[in-house]
Amino acid sequence: MPGPEPISYADAGVNLDAADRSVELIGDAVRRTHRPEVLSGIGGFGGLFAFDPSRYREPVLVSGTDGVGTKIDFARRLDRLDTIGQDLVAMVVDDLVVPGAEPLFFNDYISVGELHPDRVAAIVRGIADGCSLANCALVGGETAEHPGLLGEDEFDLAGFGVGVVERDQLLGPERVRPGDRLIAMASSGLHSNGYSLVRRIVGGRNLTANHGLSRPLGEELLEPTRIYALDCLALRDAVEVHAFCHVTGGGLPGNLPRVLPDTLGATVDTATWQWPEIFRWLRDEGPVADEEMWRAFNCGVGMVAAVPPDAADDALAVLEERAVEAWVMGVVEETAGGATRVTLAG
Numbered sequence: 001m002p003g004p005e006p007i008s009y010a011d012a013g014v015n016l017d018a019a020d021r022s023v024e025l026i027g028d029a030v031r032r033t034h035r036p037e038v039l040s041g042i043g044g045f046g047g048l049f050a051f052d053p054s055r056y057r058e059p060v061l062v063s064g065t066d067g068v069g070t071k072i073d074f075a076r077r078l079d080r081l082d083t084i085g086q087d088l089v090a091m092v093v094d095d096l097v098v099p100g101a102e103p104l105f106f107n108d109y110i111s112v113g114e115l116h117p118d119r120v121a122a123i124v125r126g127i128a129d130g131c132s133l134a135n136c137a138l139v140g141g142e143t144a145e146h147p148g149l150l151g152e153d154e155f156d157l158a159g160f161g162v163g164v165v166e167r168d169q170l171l172g173p174e175r176v177r178p179g180d181r182l183i184a185m186a187s188s189g190l191h192s193n194g195y196s197l198v199r200r201i202v203g204g205r206n207l208t209a210n211h212g213l214s215r216p217l218g219e220e221l222l223e224p225t226r227i228y229a230l231d232c233l234a235l236r237d238a239v240e241v242h243a244f245c246h247v248t249g250g251g252l253p254g255n256l257p258r259v260l261p262d263t264l265g266a267t268v269d270t271a272t273w274q275w276p277e278i279f280r281w282l283r284d285e286g287p288v289a290d291e292e293m294w295r296a297f298n299c300g301v302g303m304v305a306a307v308p309p310d311a312a313d314d315a316l317a318v319l320e321e322r323a324v325e326a327w328v329m330g331v332v333e334e335t336a337g338g339a340t341r342v343t344l345a346g
Contacts (some may be wrong), residue, residue: 002176013147018115019239021309022143024122029128033138036105047103047139051164058167065160066091070195071096073220078207081119083224084157085126086133087192090225091248092161093134094196094303097229098244098259100171101163103136109158110143113150126224133296134229136161136175144169173261175242180332181312182256182266186325187302189223189278193249194296203285213281220278231322238318239311245304251294252301256342259306260332265341277301288325307330 009016023043030042039048052060069088075084087110093103108127110120120143131138146272150156171326190198198221205211207218232244243259256266275283275293279300283293307315312328335341 001096008232013114014117014145019119019143019145022115022120025117026128026248028036029121029125031139033106033128033131033136035104035135037138039138040141042140044140045172047105047107047137047164049137049139055298056164056166059164060167060170060280060288062096062099062163062165063161064092064095065158065161066095067156067158068192071190071192071221072156073195073199074202074207074218076155077277078218078222080120080218080222082126085123085128086130086224086227086257087126088129088157089134089136089161090227091192093136093227093229094131094165094232094246094271095248096161096163097232098171098246099112099165100169100233100244101165102233103134103161103229104158105137105139106131106134106159106161107139108141108328109160110141110155111146111150112143112155113146114152115143115145119155127159130224130227133227136229136286162242164265166323169236171243173243173259176260176264176332177308178264178307178332178334179240179309180242180306181309181328182268182330182332183305183307183312183315183319184273184301184327184332185228185303185330186199186226186273186304187219187247187276188226189276191225191248191298191302193298195221197286197288198282199294201282209286211281213277220281226302228324231319231324232303232305232318234322235305235315235318239310239314241305241311242308243306243316244313245306247298247303249296249298251299251343252304253294256304259304263334264332265335265343266330267345268276270344272327273300301329304329
């Protein structure tokens with residue numbers, strides 16, 4: 001009596017042929033990110049990067065990892081996957097540059113419910129775009145098919161990056177001084193934080209309609225995260241910089257204290273800029289209290305530099321030359337009782 005028909009990996013929902021096709025489609029995008037230090041192509045078990053320590057006196061490697069979070073839901077709903085990869089890279093490389101590190105290389109992880117090579121290729125092209133903007137090599141990645149755990153059109157992303165900085169050039173709280181000026185760098189929009197609250201507010205609204213905004217709601221929500229890494233490195237090389245602050249989850253109140261010493265605080269003059277339209281829309285549609293807006297979103301500021309008072313004008317000039325909208329938004333001050341705090345005033 002014949003036994004049961006043999007089953008295959010494809011019967012379990014994993015398409016190995018589609019995986020091979022995905023690798024073929026992303027080859028050119030990955031290769032265009034490669035720096036001279038990259039020794040390997042795609043398809044190996046590990047990415048090879050020939051780090052040259054002789055270029056440095058005392059190099060410190062800086063690593064970081066992050067994801068894109070629930071912003072992915074809007075990319076999926078609109079079936080627009082070409083920008084979400086830039087968000088992934090931005091969340092990692094703009095953390096790496098906070099201590100002054102130059103991003104070197106990046107790895108991605110993509111999990112999908114069902115592997116569609118064209119969709120994966122669109123995501124990876126966005127990742128490659130982000131790596132190019134940061135001069136960071138995409139040296140490896142993994143695409144995993146998870147049938148039964150993720151829906152057919154569901155996916156998630158994670159990324160990991162490594163950068164390098166000279167030990168004596170590390171930026172951070174120990175360099176910050178009373179009187180330092182806080183230089184704000186404008187965000188490109190929501191970036192990749194606060195999207196669980198955004199999803200609650202947006203609900204089932206039509207994402208292709210404007211809803212009182214100057215462009216379709218979906219375009220506002222999928223605006224790619226700005227990558228500041230090379231702008232910050234150019235600023236660090238041109239003027240004295242004491243610290244950078246990447247404004248992510250927690251907003252200005254949650255992130256500025258992370259780059260201030262315990263005895264100092266900061267006063268931010270909120271009258272020095274107007275919230276971009278999407279933030280005002282979310283506040284009104286929620287409705288969301290201003291205090292919660294400051295905690296959940298960047299409210300128009302994606303990166304902050306702390307510089308000495310006499311370097312502020314030069315810092316603004318450098319950023320203007322690089323087409324980064326920037327302004328002095330506040331000052332570092334001694335605090336009563338020696339507790340770090342951020343005051344929003346204006």
